[in-house]
Amino acid sequence: MEIDHDIPRLPVDTESYKFNGDWDIVYHKSHILKSMCTNNHKCIKDDPGCCELCCYEFKLELPHLPEMVFSKNNLVLTHKNGARIEFNPLDALARVKNGKSSIRVACADEWKSSRDDAANMQEIKPFDWSFTTDYQGTYNDKIRCEDTDAKLNIFKLMQKERILFYHDLSLFEDELHDHGIAACSVKIRVMPSGFFILLSYFLRVDGVLIRMNGTRFHYEIGNNYILKEYTSREAKFESIKHLPPAIYTTPSEIEKHLTITLKKTQKLFFD
Template structure:
Protein backbone atom coordinates (compact mmCIF):
# COMPACT_ATOMS: atom_id res chain seq x y z
CA UNK A 1 0.00 0.00 0.00
CA UNK A 2 1.31 3.45 -0.89
CA UNK A 3 2.34 5.77 1.91
CA UNK A 4 -0.69 8.06 2.36
CA UNK A 5 1.52 10.98 3.37
CA UNK A 6 2.83 11.10 -0.20
CA UNK A 7 -0.60 11.12 -1.85
CA UNK A 8 -1.23 14.32 -3.83
CA UNK A 9 -3.93 16.52 -2.27
CA UNK A 10 -6.07 18.90 -4.25
CA UNK A 11 -6.45 22.42 -2.83
CA UNK A 12 -9.44 22.89 -0.56
CA UNK A 13 -11.38 26.00 0.44
CA UNK A 14 -12.04 24.98 4.02
CA UNK A 15 -10.66 22.60 6.63
CA UNK A 16 -11.12 22.00 10.32
CA UNK A 17 -9.63 19.95 13.12
CA UNK A 18 -10.76 19.02 16.63
CA UNK A 19 -7.84 19.46 19.01
CA UNK A 20 -7.90 19.22 22.80
CA UNK A 21 -11.33 20.89 23.34
CA UNK A 22 -10.71 23.31 20.46
CA UNK A 23 -12.28 23.35 17.02
CA UNK A 24 -9.87 25.07 14.61
CA UNK A 25 -10.96 25.90 11.08
CA UNK A 26 -10.23 28.14 8.14
CA UNK A 27 -12.04 29.27 5.03
CA UNK A 28 -10.55 30.86 1.94
CA UNK A 29 -11.77 32.12 -1.42
CA UNK A 30 -11.06 34.54 -4.27
CA UNK A 31 -10.34 38.25 -3.85
CA UNK A 32 -13.09 40.83 -3.50
CA UNK A 33 -14.42 42.05 -6.85
CA UNK A 34 -13.39 45.58 -7.79
CA UNK A 35 -16.75 46.52 -9.33
CA UNK A 36 -20.28 46.66 -7.96
CA UNK A 37 -22.64 44.13 -9.54
CA UNK A 38 -24.80 47.08 -10.68
CA UNK A 39 -22.01 48.42 -12.92
CA UNK A 40 -18.72 50.31 -12.89
CA UNK A 41 -20.27 53.67 -11.95
CA UNK A 42 -22.93 52.28 -9.63
CA UNK A 43 -23.08 51.45 -5.95
CA UNK A 44 -25.60 49.51 -3.88
CA UNK A 45 -27.68 51.52 -1.47
CA UNK A 46 -26.22 51.62 2.04
CA UNK A 47 -29.47 50.31 3.52
CA UNK A 48 -29.87 47.50 0.99
CA UNK A 49 -29.76 44.22 2.91
CA UNK A 50 -28.73 42.47 -0.29
CA UNK A 51 -25.93 44.86 -1.26
CA UNK A 52 -22.96 43.27 -3.01
CA UNK A 53 -19.81 42.28 -1.13
CA UNK A 54 -17.80 45.23 -2.48
CA UNK A 55 -20.42 47.77 -1.41
CA UNK A 56 -20.72 46.06 1.96
CA UNK A 57 -17.01 46.70 2.52
CA UNK A 58 -17.15 50.26 1.21
CA UNK A 59 -20.17 51.25 3.30
CA UNK A 60 -18.92 49.46 6.43
CA UNK A 61 -15.38 50.84 6.36
CA UNK A 62 -15.86 54.19 4.57
CA UNK A 63 -12.24 54.19 3.43
CA UNK A 64 -11.53 56.21 0.28
CA UNK A 65 -9.90 53.11 -1.20
CA UNK A 66 -9.53 49.43 -0.40
CA UNK A 67 -6.31 47.46 -0.85
CA UNK A 68 -5.69 45.98 -4.30
CA UNK A 69 -6.46 42.52 -2.99
CA UNK A 70 -8.93 41.92 -0.18
CA UNK A 71 -9.58 38.26 0.54
CA UNK A 72 -12.95 39.03 2.07
CA UNK A 73 -13.95 35.42 2.71
CA UNK A 74 -10.66 34.32 4.21
CA UNK A 75 -10.80 33.73 7.93
CA UNK A 76 -9.28 31.63 10.69
CA UNK A 77 -11.47 30.55 13.61
CA UNK A 78 -10.54 28.91 16.93
CA UNK A 79 -13.42 27.95 19.23
CA UNK A 80 -13.14 26.33 22.66
CA UNK A 81 -15.83 23.95 23.89
CA UNK A 82 -16.63 26.35 26.77
CA UNK A 83 -17.38 29.23 24.40
CA UNK A 84 -14.14 31.19 23.96
CA UNK A 85 -13.91 32.32 20.34
CA UNK A 86 -10.95 33.78 18.45
CA UNK A 87 -11.26 34.91 14.82
CA UNK A 88 -9.03 36.59 12.25
CA UNK A 89 -10.97 38.50 9.57
CA UNK A 90 -9.99 41.10 6.96
CA UNK A 91 -12.83 43.55 7.58
CA UNK A 92 -12.05 43.77 11.30
CA UNK A 93 -8.42 44.46 10.42
CA UNK A 94 -9.20 47.15 7.84
CA UNK A 95 -11.51 48.84 10.35
CA UNK A 96 -8.34 49.82 12.26
CA UNK A 97 -6.72 51.58 9.30
CA UNK A 98 -6.49 55.29 10.13
CA UNK A 99 -9.25 57.11 8.27
CA UNK A 100 -9.33 60.91 8.00
CA UNK A 101 -5.68 61.16 9.02
CA UNK A 102 -2.55 61.01 6.86
CA UNK A 103 0.28 58.69 7.86
CA UNK A 104 2.64 61.51 8.78
CA UNK A 105 6.04 59.98 8.04
CA UNK A 106 4.73 58.29 4.88
CA UNK A 107 3.82 61.45 2.99
CA UNK A 108 6.38 60.84 0.28
CA UNK A 109 6.30 61.23 -3.49
CA UNK A 110 4.91 57.75 -4.09
CA UNK A 111 1.89 58.52 -1.88
CA UNK A 112 0.66 61.13 -4.35
CA UNK A 113 1.31 58.82 -7.28
CA UNK A 114 -0.56 56.02 -5.50
CA UNK A 115 -3.60 58.25 -4.97
CA UNK A 116 -3.61 59.54 -8.53
CA UNK A 117 -3.77 56.02 -9.98
CA UNK A 118 -6.95 55.45 -7.99
CA UNK A 119 -8.55 58.83 -8.61
CA UNK A 120 -10.98 57.44 -11.14
CA UNK A 121 -12.35 54.97 -8.61
CA UNK A 122 -13.80 57.60 -6.31
CA UNK A 123 -13.36 61.16 -7.53
CA UNK A 124 -15.40 62.85 -4.85
CA UNK A 125 -13.16 61.36 -2.14
CA UNK A 126 -9.89 61.89 -3.99
CA UNK A 127 -8.47 64.30 -1.45
CA UNK A 128 -9.83 62.70 1.70
CA UNK A 129 -6.81 61.87 3.87
CA UNK A 130 -6.28 58.36 5.13
CA UNK A 131 -3.41 55.97 5.76
CA UNK A 132 -2.73 54.82 2.21
CA UNK A 133 -0.26 52.21 3.56
CA UNK A 134 -3.19 50.27 5.11
CA UNK A 135 -1.24 49.81 8.33
CA UNK A 136 -3.36 47.99 10.90
CA UNK A 137 -2.66 47.19 14.54
CA UNK A 138 -5.29 44.44 14.41
CA UNK A 139 -4.56 41.62 16.88
CA UNK A 140 -7.51 39.33 16.21
CA UNK A 141 -11.16 39.33 17.23
CA UNK A 142 -11.92 37.74 20.62
CA UNK A 143 -15.29 37.29 22.30
CA UNK A 144 -16.02 38.06 25.95
CA UNK A 145 -15.41 34.47 27.09
CA UNK A 146 -11.70 35.24 27.30
CA UNK A 147 -10.30 36.81 30.47
CA UNK A 148 -7.18 38.84 29.71
CA UNK A 149 -4.33 39.58 32.12
CA UNK A 150 -1.03 41.37 31.56
CA UNK A 151 2.00 39.18 32.22
CA UNK A 152 5.78 39.15 32.12
CA UNK A 153 5.82 35.56 30.90
CA UNK A 154 7.28 35.28 27.41
CA UNK A 155 6.40 32.74 24.77
CA UNK A 156 8.26 29.45 25.10
CA UNK A 157 10.49 29.93 22.05
CA UNK A 158 12.51 26.78 22.79
CA UNK A 159 9.32 24.73 22.83
CA UNK A 160 8.22 26.25 19.54
CA UNK A 161 11.57 25.43 17.96
CA UNK A 162 11.35 21.74 18.84
CA UNK A 163 10.62 19.39 15.96
CA UNK A 164 7.09 17.99 16.22
CA UNK A 165 4.58 16.40 13.91
CA UNK A 166 2.38 19.02 12.26
CA UNK A 167 -1.24 18.00 12.73
CA UNK A 168 -2.70 21.03 10.97
CA UNK A 169 -1.21 24.00 9.15
CA UNK A 170 -2.40 26.84 6.98
CA UNK A 171 -1.29 30.32 5.90
CA UNK A 172 -3.99 32.83 4.89
CA UNK A 173 -3.60 36.23 3.28
CA UNK A 174 -6.27 38.66 4.49
CA UNK A 175 -5.34 41.63 2.32
CA UNK A 176 -2.45 42.94 0.23
CA UNK A 177 -1.54 46.10 -1.67
CA UNK A 178 1.61 46.77 -3.70
CA UNK A 179 1.49 50.55 -3.14
CA UNK A 180 1.67 51.22 -6.87
CA UNK A 181 4.88 49.18 -7.18
CA UNK A 182 6.55 51.15 -4.40
CA UNK A 183 6.53 48.31 -1.88
CA UNK A 184 3.97 46.13 -0.17
CA UNK A 185 1.42 46.20 2.62
CA UNK A 186 0.16 42.74 3.55
CA UNK A 187 -1.75 41.17 6.41
CA UNK A 188 -1.61 37.42 6.85
CA UNK A 189 -2.31 34.82 9.51
CA UNK A 190 -0.83 31.36 9.83
CA UNK A 191 -1.57 28.53 12.23
CA UNK A 192 0.36 25.45 13.23
CA UNK A 193 -1.09 22.67 15.40
CA UNK A 194 1.29 20.21 17.05
CA UNK A 195 0.74 17.45 19.64
CA UNK A 196 1.94 19.89 22.33
CA UNK A 197 -0.38 22.76 21.39
CA UNK A 198 -1.04 25.36 18.73
CA UNK A 199 0.68 28.50 17.51
CA UNK A 200 -0.80 31.44 15.57
CA UNK A 201 1.10 34.29 13.93
CA UNK A 202 -0.82 37.32 12.70
CA UNK A 203 1.44 39.71 10.82
CA UNK A 204 1.10 43.04 9.08
CA UNK A 205 4.20 43.72 6.98
CA UNK A 206 4.82 47.10 5.38
CA UNK A 207 7.70 47.94 3.10
CA UNK A 208 7.88 51.29 1.31
CA UNK A 209 10.86 51.03 -1.01
CA UNK A 210 13.79 53.16 0.14
CA UNK A 211 11.65 54.71 2.88
CA UNK A 212 10.64 52.36 5.71
CA UNK A 213 9.97 48.79 6.86
CA UNK A 214 7.38 48.18 9.57
CA UNK A 215 5.98 45.04 11.17
CA UNK A 216 3.14 44.39 13.59
CA UNK A 217 3.32 40.79 14.85
CA UNK A 218 0.82 39.12 17.17
CA UNK A 219 1.70 35.63 18.32
CA UNK A 220 -0.52 33.21 20.22
CA UNK A 221 0.82 30.04 21.81
CA UNK A 222 -1.33 27.54 23.68
CA UNK A 223 0.21 24.50 25.37
CA UNK A 224 -2.23 21.67 26.08
CA UNK A 225 -1.48 21.56 29.81
CA UNK A 226 -2.48 25.22 30.29
CA UNK A 227 -5.89 26.86 30.68
CA UNK A 228 -4.63 30.01 28.96
CA UNK A 229 -3.07 31.21 25.73
CA UNK A 230 0.05 33.35 25.82
CA UNK A 231 -0.17 36.37 23.54
CA UNK A 232 2.75 38.49 22.37
CA UNK A 233 2.31 41.69 20.37
CA UNK A 234 5.40 43.39 18.93
CA UNK A 235 5.73 46.50 16.77
CA UNK A 236 9.04 46.83 14.90
CA UNK A 237 10.10 49.42 12.36
CA UNK A 238 13.04 51.33 10.95
CA UNK A 239 13.75 53.71 8.09
CA UNK A 240 15.55 52.02 5.21
CA UNK A 241 18.47 54.39 5.75
CA UNK A 242 19.09 52.63 9.09
CA UNK A 243 19.08 49.18 7.48
CA UNK A 244 21.94 49.65 5.04
CA UNK A 245 24.12 47.23 7.02
CA UNK A 246 21.63 44.43 6.38
CA UNK A 247 21.58 42.59 3.03
CA UNK A 248 18.98 44.25 0.81
CA UNK A 249 17.90 40.77 -0.31
CA UNK A 250 16.37 40.34 3.15
CA UNK A 251 14.19 43.44 2.90
CA UNK A 252 11.48 41.49 1.07
CA UNK A 253 11.53 38.60 3.57
CA UNK A 254 9.64 39.42 6.79
CA UNK A 255 10.99 36.37 8.64
CA UNK A 256 14.56 37.50 7.99
CA UNK A 257 14.39 41.29 8.16
CA UNK A 258 12.56 41.26 11.51
CA UNK A 259 15.90 40.47 13.17
CA UNK A 260 17.26 43.84 11.99
CA UNK A 261 14.26 45.96 13.02
CA UNK A 262 14.29 47.63 16.45
CA UNK A 263 11.34 46.94 18.73
CA UNK A 264 9.14 50.02 19.20
CA UNK A 265 6.64 48.44 21.57
CA UNK A 266 5.86 45.04 23.08
CA UNK A 267 2.93 43.68 25.08
CA UNK A 268 2.44 40.31 26.78
CA UNK A 269 -0.88 38.89 27.93
CA UNK A 270 -2.44 35.69 29.19
CA UNK A 271 -5.84 34.84 27.72
CA UNK A 272 -7.75 32.52 30.05
CA UNK A 273 -10.46 30.49 28.32
CA UNK A 274 -11.88 28.26 31.09
Protein backbone atom coordinates in the same frame (compact mmCIF):
# COMPACT_ATOMS: atom_id res chain seq x y z
CA MET B 1 -27.38 30.32 -22.36
CA GLU B 2 -26.36 33.65 -20.82
CA ILE B 3 -23.90 33.45 -17.93
CA ASP B 4 -24.69 35.41 -14.79
CA HIS B 5 -21.31 36.92 -13.84
CA ASP B 6 -22.67 38.21 -10.53
CA ILE B 7 -22.97 34.71 -9.09
CA PRO B 8 -19.69 33.66 -7.42
CA ARG B 9 -18.59 30.40 -9.00
CA LEU B 10 -15.13 29.93 -7.58
CA PRO B 11 -15.10 27.27 -4.86
CA VAL B 12 -14.43 28.23 -1.27
CA ASP B 13 -11.59 26.18 0.15
CA THR B 14 -12.29 25.12 3.73
CA GLU B 15 -10.86 22.66 6.22
CA SER B 16 -11.51 21.94 9.87
CA TYR B 17 -9.59 20.19 12.62
CA LYS B 18 -10.59 19.04 16.10
CA PHE B 19 -7.74 19.54 18.53
CA ASN B 20 -7.49 17.66 21.82
CA GLY B 21 -11.28 17.35 22.00
CA ASP B 22 -11.46 20.99 23.15
CA TRP B 23 -10.87 23.20 20.13
CA ASP B 24 -12.57 23.33 16.74
CA ILE B 25 -10.24 24.97 14.24
CA VAL B 26 -11.53 25.92 10.80
CA TYR B 27 -10.35 28.11 7.95
CA HIS B 28 -12.05 29.40 4.82
CA LYS B 29 -10.13 30.49 1.75
CA SER B 30 -11.42 31.96 -1.50
CA HIS B 31 -10.92 34.58 -4.22
CA ILE B 32 -10.28 38.29 -3.76
CA LEU B 33 -12.97 40.90 -3.31
CA LYS B 34 -14.46 42.17 -6.58
CA SER B 35 -13.29 45.65 -7.61
CA MET B 36 -16.67 46.79 -8.96
CA CYS B 37 -20.13 47.04 -7.42
CA THR B 38 -22.31 44.23 -8.75
CA ASN B 39 -25.48 46.32 -8.28
CA ASN B 40 -24.49 49.12 -10.68
CA HIS B 41 -23.53 51.42 -7.78
CA LYS B 42 -27.03 51.32 -6.33
CA CYS B 43 -26.17 49.59 -3.06
CA ILE B 44 -27.64 51.02 0.12
CA LYS B 45 -25.97 50.78 3.51
CA ASP B 46 -27.35 47.96 5.71
CA ASP B 47 -29.54 46.70 2.86
CA PRO B 48 -29.60 42.85 2.71
CA GLY B 49 -28.96 43.04 -1.04
CA CYS B 50 -25.84 45.17 -0.69
CA CYS B 51 -22.91 43.64 -2.60
CA GLU B 52 -19.81 42.54 -0.73
CA LEU B 53 -17.62 45.37 -2.03
CA CYS B 54 -20.06 48.04 -0.91
CA CYS B 55 -20.51 46.32 2.46
CA TYR B 56 -16.76 46.67 2.98
CA GLU B 57 -16.75 50.30 1.86
CA PHE B 58 -19.74 51.24 4.03
CA LYS B 59 -18.31 49.56 7.13
CA LEU B 60 -14.73 50.78 6.77
CA GLU B 61 -15.34 54.25 5.32
CA LEU B 62 -11.85 54.24 3.81
CA PRO B 63 -11.31 56.22 0.60
CA HIS B 64 -9.68 53.16 -0.93
CA LEU B 65 -9.26 49.48 -0.20
CA PRO B 66 -6.05 47.50 -0.78
CA GLU B 67 -5.56 46.07 -4.27
CA MET B 68 -6.25 42.58 -2.99
CA VAL B 69 -8.68 41.96 -0.15
CA PHE B 70 -9.33 38.28 0.54
CA SER B 71 -12.75 39.01 1.91
CA LYS B 72 -13.84 35.41 2.51
CA ASN B 73 -10.59 34.28 4.10
CA ASN B 74 -10.76 33.67 7.83
CA LEU B 75 -9.42 31.46 10.57
CA VAL B 76 -11.69 30.61 13.50
CA LEU B 77 -10.89 28.77 16.74
CA THR B 78 -13.81 27.80 18.98
CA HIS B 79 -13.40 26.22 22.42
CA LYS B 80 -15.97 23.70 23.64
CA ASN B 81 -17.20 26.24 26.20
CA GLY B 82 -18.00 28.78 23.46
CA ALA B 83 -14.88 30.96 23.62
CA ARG B 84 -14.07 32.11 20.11
CA ILE B 85 -11.10 33.74 18.36
CA GLU B 86 -11.29 34.81 14.74
CA PHE B 87 -8.94 36.40 12.22
CA ASN B 88 -10.50 38.14 9.20
CA PRO B 89 -9.65 40.98 6.76
CA LEU B 90 -12.60 43.23 7.59
CA ASP B 91 -11.63 43.59 11.24
CA ALA B 92 -7.96 43.95 10.26
CA LEU B 93 -8.75 46.86 7.92
CA ALA B 94 -11.05 48.42 10.54
CA ARG B 95 -7.85 49.21 12.47
CA VAL B 96 -6.46 51.35 9.61
CA LYS B 97 -6.58 55.00 10.63
CA ASN B 98 -8.71 57.51 8.78
CA GLY B 99 -6.24 60.36 8.80
CA LYS B 100 -2.99 61.40 7.19
CA SER B 101 -0.28 58.76 7.08
CA SER B 102 2.88 59.50 9.04
CA ILE B 103 4.84 58.32 5.99
CA ARG B 104 5.25 61.31 3.69
CA VAL B 105 6.94 60.36 0.44
CA ALA B 106 6.39 61.16 -3.22
CA CYS B 107 4.88 57.77 -3.92
CA ALA B 108 1.99 58.52 -1.53
CA ASP B 109 0.55 61.05 -3.99
CA GLU B 110 1.30 58.74 -6.90
CA TRP B 111 -0.49 55.91 -5.10
CA LYS B 112 -3.54 58.10 -4.57
CA SER B 113 -3.67 59.32 -8.17
CA SER B 114 -3.47 55.75 -9.45
CA ARG B 115 -6.72 55.02 -7.63
CA ASP B 116 -8.57 58.14 -8.78
CA ASP B 117 -11.93 57.37 -10.27
CA ALA B 118 -12.27 59.40 -13.46
CA ALA B 119 -16.03 59.51 -12.98
CA ASN B 120 -15.71 60.86 -9.46
CA MET B 121 -13.26 63.74 -9.13
CA GLN B 122 -14.08 64.55 -5.51
CA GLU B 123 -11.11 65.26 -3.28
CA ILE B 124 -9.50 62.14 -1.85
CA LYS B 125 -9.87 62.06 1.90
CA PRO B 126 -6.66 61.72 3.91
CA PHE B 127 -6.03 58.28 5.38
CA ASP B 128 -3.18 55.92 6.09
CA TRP B 129 -2.43 54.74 2.55
CA SER B 130 0.08 52.20 3.96
CA PHE B 131 -2.88 50.31 5.51
CA THR B 132 -0.95 49.97 8.79
CA THR B 133 -2.99 47.90 11.22
CA ASP B 134 -2.39 46.80 14.80
CA TYR B 135 -5.09 44.14 14.50
CA GLN B 136 -4.65 41.37 17.08
CA GLY B 137 -7.61 39.12 16.36
CA THR B 138 -11.32 39.24 17.14
CA TYR B 139 -12.59 37.70 20.41
CA ASN B 140 -16.05 37.06 21.76
CA ASP B 141 -17.18 37.84 25.31
CA LYS B 142 -16.00 34.48 26.65
CA ILE B 143 -12.37 35.54 26.21
CA ARG B 144 -10.86 37.52 29.08
CA CYS B 145 -7.59 39.41 28.49
CA GLU B 146 -5.07 40.16 31.23
CA ASP B 147 -1.65 41.79 30.95
CA THR B 148 1.22 39.56 32.03
CA ASP B 149 5.00 39.51 32.38
CA ALA B 150 5.13 35.94 31.08
CA LYS B 151 7.12 35.35 27.90
CA LEU B 152 6.68 33.03 24.96
CA ASN B 153 8.61 29.81 25.33
CA ILE B 154 10.68 30.23 22.18
CA PHE B 155 12.83 27.19 22.89
CA LYS B 156 9.76 24.98 23.12
CA LEU B 157 8.37 26.41 19.91
CA MET B 158 11.67 25.67 18.17
CA GLN B 159 11.58 22.00 19.14
CA LYS B 160 10.72 19.63 16.33
CA GLU B 161 7.23 18.25 16.71
CA ARG B 162 4.83 16.47 14.42
CA ILE B 163 2.61 18.96 12.59
CA LEU B 164 -1.01 17.90 12.95
CA PHE B 165 -2.52 20.84 11.10
CA TYR B 166 -1.08 23.85 9.27
CA HIS B 167 -2.34 26.67 7.10
CA ASP B 168 -1.28 30.11 5.87
CA LEU B 169 -3.96 32.67 4.92
CA SER B 170 -3.61 36.07 3.26
CA LEU B 171 -6.02 38.73 4.53
CA PHE B 172 -5.06 41.68 2.32
CA GLU B 173 -2.19 42.95 0.18
CA ASP B 174 -1.24 46.10 -1.73
CA GLU B 175 1.89 46.83 -3.77
CA LEU B 176 1.73 50.60 -3.10
CA HIS B 177 1.92 51.41 -6.81
CA ASP B 178 5.13 49.36 -7.19
CA HIS B 179 6.85 51.28 -4.40
CA GLY B 180 6.80 48.43 -1.89
CA ILE B 181 4.21 46.24 -0.26
CA ALA B 182 1.68 46.21 2.57
CA ALA B 183 0.39 42.77 3.51
CA CYS B 184 -1.50 41.12 6.33
CA SER B 185 -1.67 37.36 6.88
CA VAL B 186 -2.26 34.70 9.51
CA LYS B 187 -0.62 31.30 9.96
CA ILE B 188 -1.51 28.44 12.29
CA ARG B 189 0.51 25.40 13.30
CA VAL B 190 -0.97 22.66 15.49
CA MET B 191 1.34 20.22 17.29
CA PRO B 192 0.66 17.46 19.85
CA SER B 193 1.67 19.89 22.64
CA GLY B 194 -0.54 22.79 21.55
CA PHE B 195 -0.92 25.32 18.77
CA PHE B 196 0.88 28.43 17.57
CA ILE B 197 -0.59 31.30 15.55
CA LEU B 198 1.27 34.17 13.87
CA LEU B 199 -0.78 37.16 12.74
CA SER B 200 1.47 39.56 10.85
CA TYR B 201 1.36 42.91 9.10
CA PHE B 202 4.36 43.73 6.91
CA LEU B 203 5.07 47.10 5.29
CA ARG B 204 7.96 47.94 3.01
CA VAL B 205 8.11 51.39 1.44
CA ASP B 206 11.16 51.20 -0.80
CA GLY B 207 13.86 53.66 0.17
CA VAL B 208 11.85 54.88 3.16
CA LEU B 209 11.11 52.30 5.87
CA ILE B 210 10.12 48.78 6.85
CA ARG B 211 7.49 48.16 9.52
CA MET B 212 6.24 44.92 11.06
CA ASN B 213 3.40 44.34 13.50
CA GLY B 214 3.30 40.75 14.69
CA THR B 215 1.00 38.98 17.14
CA ARG B 216 1.99 35.53 18.34
CA PHE B 217 -0.42 33.19 20.11
CA HIS B 218 0.77 30.06 21.92
CA TYR B 219 -1.50 27.57 23.61
CA GLU B 220 -0.11 24.64 25.58
CA ILE B 221 -2.28 21.69 26.57
CA GLY B 222 -3.27 21.93 30.23
CA ASN B 223 -3.45 25.73 30.34
CA ASN B 224 -6.71 27.64 30.67
CA TYR B 225 -5.29 30.53 28.64
CA ILE B 226 -3.50 31.38 25.40
CA LEU B 227 -0.37 33.49 25.71
CA LYS B 228 -0.43 36.42 23.29
CA GLU B 229 2.56 38.60 22.43
CA TYR B 230 2.17 41.72 20.27
CA THR B 231 5.31 43.37 18.92
CA SER B 232 5.68 46.40 16.65
CA ARG B 233 9.00 46.90 14.86
CA GLU B 234 10.29 49.55 12.46
CA ALA B 235 13.45 50.84 10.80
CA LYS B 236 14.26 53.58 8.30
CA PHE B 237 16.00 52.35 5.16
CA GLU B 238 18.91 54.63 5.97
CA SER B 239 19.72 52.54 9.05
CA ILE B 240 19.56 49.18 7.27
CA LYS B 241 20.95 50.08 3.83
CA HIS B 242 24.10 48.03 4.59
CA LEU B 243 22.06 44.82 4.54
CA PRO B 244 21.77 42.63 1.41
CA PRO B 245 18.75 43.81 -0.63
CA ALA B 246 17.28 40.29 -0.71
CA ILE B 247 16.62 40.52 3.05
CA TYR B 248 14.22 43.43 2.53
CA THR B 249 11.68 41.11 0.91
CA THR B 250 11.94 38.36 3.51
CA PRO B 251 10.03 39.31 6.70
CA SER B 252 11.49 36.49 8.80
CA GLU B 253 15.01 37.68 7.97
CA ILE B 254 14.59 41.45 8.18
CA GLU B 255 12.62 41.24 11.45
CA LYS B 256 15.74 40.83 13.60
CA HIS B 257 17.20 44.06 12.17
CA LEU B 258 14.22 46.26 13.07
CA THR B 259 13.86 48.29 16.26
CA ILE B 260 11.09 47.26 18.67
CA THR B 261 8.81 50.26 19.27
CA LEU B 262 6.11 48.47 21.26
CA LYS B 263 5.79 45.11 22.97
CA LYS B 264 2.87 43.83 25.03
CA THR B 265 2.05 40.38 26.38
CA GLN B 266 -1.35 39.15 27.56
CA LYS B 267 -3.04 35.98 28.69
CA LEU B 268 -6.31 35.22 26.93
CA PHE B 269 -8.33 33.21 29.46
CA PHE B 270 -11.09 31.07 28.01
CA ASP B 271 -12.04 29.06 31.13
